[in-house]
Structure formats: structure tokens, C-alpha cells
Amino acid sequence: xxxxPGQLRRIGGGISQLLEQICGFSRRCVxxxxxxxxxxxxxxxxxxGNRRYAKKRGLEDGSGHxxxxxxxxxxxxxxxxxxxxxxxxxxxxxxxFRRKPEEVESLMxxxxxxxNSLLEKESIVHQYGIRVYxxxxxxxxxxxxxxxxxxxxxxxxKNSRVVLLVCIAYNSTDEMVQAVKKSCIExxxxxxxGDTESGIEGMDMEKxxxxxxxxxxxxxxxxxxxPDPDILIRSSGxxxxxxxxxxQTGNSQLCSPAALWPEIGLRHLVWAILNFQRNxxxxxxxxxxx
Numbered sequence: 001x002x003x004x005p006g007q008l009r010r011i012g013g014g015i016s017q018l019l020e021q022i023c024g025f026s027r028r029c030v031x032x033x034x035x036x037x038x039x040x041x042x043x044x045x046x047x048x049g050n051r052r053y054a055k056k057r058g059l060e061d062g063s064g065h066x067x068x069x070x071x072x073x074x075x076x077x078x079x080x081x082x083x084x085x086x087x088x089x090x091x092x093x094x095x096x097f098r099r100k101p102e103e104v105e106s107l108m109x110x111x112x113x114x115x116n117s118l119l120e121k122e123s124i125v126h127q128y129g130i131r132v133y134x135x136x137x138x139x140x141x142x143x144x145x146x147x148x149x150x151x152x153x154x155x156x157x158k159n160s161r162v163v164l165l166v167c168i169a170y171n172s173t174d175e176m177v178q179a180v181k182k183s184c185i186e187x188x189x190x191x192x193x194g195d196t197e198s199g200i201e202g203m204d205m206e207k208x209x210x211x212x213x214x215x216x217x218x219x220x221x222x223x224x225x226x227p228d229p230d231i232l233i234r235s236s237g238x239x240x241x242x243x244x245x246x247x248q249t250g251n252s253q254l255c256s257p258a259a260l261w262p263e264i265g266l267r268h269l270v271w272a273i274l275n276f277q278r279n280x281x282x283x284x285x286x287x288x289x290x
Contacts, residue, residue: 030270031082037277040230042086043079044252046244047072049236049260056260062106067262069114073124078269080128080162086226088165090244094137094174108145111168115148119155129161135222136170137178165226172246179220186220187211223248230283231276233268235261251286253279 047068054064072089079087092111097104118125118132125132134149141149149168218224228248234240237258241249255272257264276283 027078027081027266030266034082034270034273034277038280039082040084040253040273040276042088042227042229042231043084043272044088044090044229044232044245044249045072045075046090046232046234046238046242047261048234048238050262052236053260053262061103062110064262065107065110069110071262071264074266075264075269076124076128076164078266080124080130082273084162086163086165086229088135088167088223088226088229088245090167090170090242092136092168092170093242093244094140094169094171095243097140097169108142112145112148115145115152118152125152125156125159125164129159130156131159131161131163132156133163133165133225135165135167135175137174138169140169163226165223167244171243173243175222176217176247178222179217182220183212183216186216218247221247228252231255231272233257233264233272235259235264235268251283253283 050064050068052064053059053067054061057063059067076087092107096107117123120126124130132152134153138146138149149166223245228250229245229252231253232241232245232249233255235257237256239254239256245252253272253276255268255275257268257271259265259268
């Protein structure tokens with residue numbers, strides 16, 4: 001009788017493993033069907049609803065963001081299994097710094113923990129050979145988070161299989177302003193690599209107006225390391241872009257499932273891709289007209 005609890009645990013573990021294998025097989029079958037049609041090359045996510053999820057379930061502060069990170073890991077796994085090369089996530093907006101100081105500090109601590117976890121051997125980064133970029137005004141981050149982000153970028157710089165772009169201390173307004181500044185400085189001939197904060201006083205702006213081209217501004221966008229998103233998914237049913245990738249999403253398929261971010265799952269991803277495939281001809285026609 002003493003061995004009975006151990007036997008039950010082994011049986012329970014075997015059943016869990018079997019169910020996991022069945023789910024994995026079913027997922028691969030679904031992906032095989034989806035792959036018969038055009039697949040997106042780049043997906044972007046606005047991860048909305050973490051705090052509402054915690055409030056809805058009566059959880060303590062920060063629990064919603066932890067649940068959201070688990071949902072993100074699952075979503076990344078689905079995307080990379082499906083063969084989607086680029087995934088961009090809106091992790092922390094510049095506007096989020098306006099929240100209560102204790103909440104911002106808590107989020108920074110959680111972010112530091114999760115960024116460091118990306119370098120662990122069993123992490124999804126090593127599993128799929130992910131190159132990680134942190135996009136945004138990293139100077140606004142505290143020293144520890146910024147150092148951790150730079151460490152991850154350096155450690156994954158040689159990976160090329162798939163790409164994860166983490167927008168942190170980011171918004172589109174700031175990205176565009178910095179790109180225009182950099183383009184003006186480059187055009188003046190006074191640009192020094194890595195210096196985007198220099199002023200542009202004293203420049204002949206009429207001359208620059210003639211020299212600066214749209215393509216130069218686009219090349220100086222931080223998001224120029226990836227093609228424009230094919231699909232933008234925002235959870236919680238919201239349809240606002242919240243100052244995210246405004247320059248890059250003019251021809252993106254927008255999807256707004258009602259699920260809060262920690263509740264997001266495979267079915268929402270499949271539905272978004274099916275809608276993308278249904279509208280693919282129209283989206284491609286729009287791109288060619290530009």
C-alpha cells in the first residue's frame with residue numbers, strides 16, 4: 001500500500017505526457033493544413049489585458065503579467081513551429097512610465113527576470129535559434145534592464161533562423177523622431193555612428209529638404225531590421241494601435257480577439273492566419289499600388 005501514491009503519480013505523469021503528445025500531433029496537423037496557403041512572414045502582437053486578467057481572477061499585482069509571459073512563450077512556439085520568421089511584441093511603451101512608480105519598478109524587476117531567462121539553456125531562444133532585438137529608447141531603462149537586454153542581443157547576434165523583436169521603452173512617435181533626426185545629421189555630413197541625440201541647429205534645412213529621401217528615413221527606423229508586419233494582433237478586443245508600429249502597419253491585417261492576453265491561445269492565432277489567407281490577394285494588390 002505504501003507504493004500506491006507513487007504509482008498514481010507515475011500513472012498521472014504518463015497520462016499528461018500522452019495528452020501532450022496528442023496535442024502536439026493535432027497542432028502539427030493544423031499547421032500542415034495552414035501551410036497549404038500563404039503564410040505571414042511577420043506577426044506583431046500588442047499584449048493587452050494582463051492587469052484586467054489579474055483583476056478578473058482576483059489575483060495579486062503582477063500575477064497577470066506573469067501569466068501573460070507564459071502565454072507569450074506558447075505563442076512564440078506556435079509561430080516558430082508554423083515557420084513564421086519574425087515576431088514583434090509590444091512589451092513596454094514609453095507612455096507606461098507614467099504609471100505609478102511602484103508598478104513601473106515591479107514591471108522592470110519582472111522584465112529583468114524574464115530577459116535573463118532567455119539565456120538559459122532550456123529557453124525558447126536556444127530551442128529555436130532565435131535572434132533577439134530590443135527596439136526602443138533603451139536609455140530610458142534602468143542600468144540593470146538595459147545591460148541585460150544588450151547581453152541578450154550580443155549573445156544571439158549570430159542566430160539567423162528566426163527573429164524576435166521586443167519593443168521596450170518604445171512608441172512610434174519616438175521612433176520616427178529619432179529616424180528623422182538621424183537622417184538629417186547623416187545628410188549634413190556630421191553624423192557619427194551611434195549618435196542620434198545630437199542637435200541639428202545651424203544646418204541648411206532647405207538643402208536637407210532636397211537631399212533627404214523617404215527611403216533614408218525608413219532605413220533609419222529601428223524596425224528596419226525586419227519587414228513590415230503582415231498581421232497585427234491586439235488582444236482584449238481593443239482596436240487602437242496605441243502608438244505602436246504606426247509607420248509599418250499601413251498594409252497589415254488587423255485582428256482584435258476579445259480574449260485578454262493571458263487567455264490568448266492557438267485558436268486565436270489560427271483564426272488570424274485564416275483571415276490573412278482570405279484577404280491575401282487584396283493585401284498584395286494594395287502593396288503593389290504603393
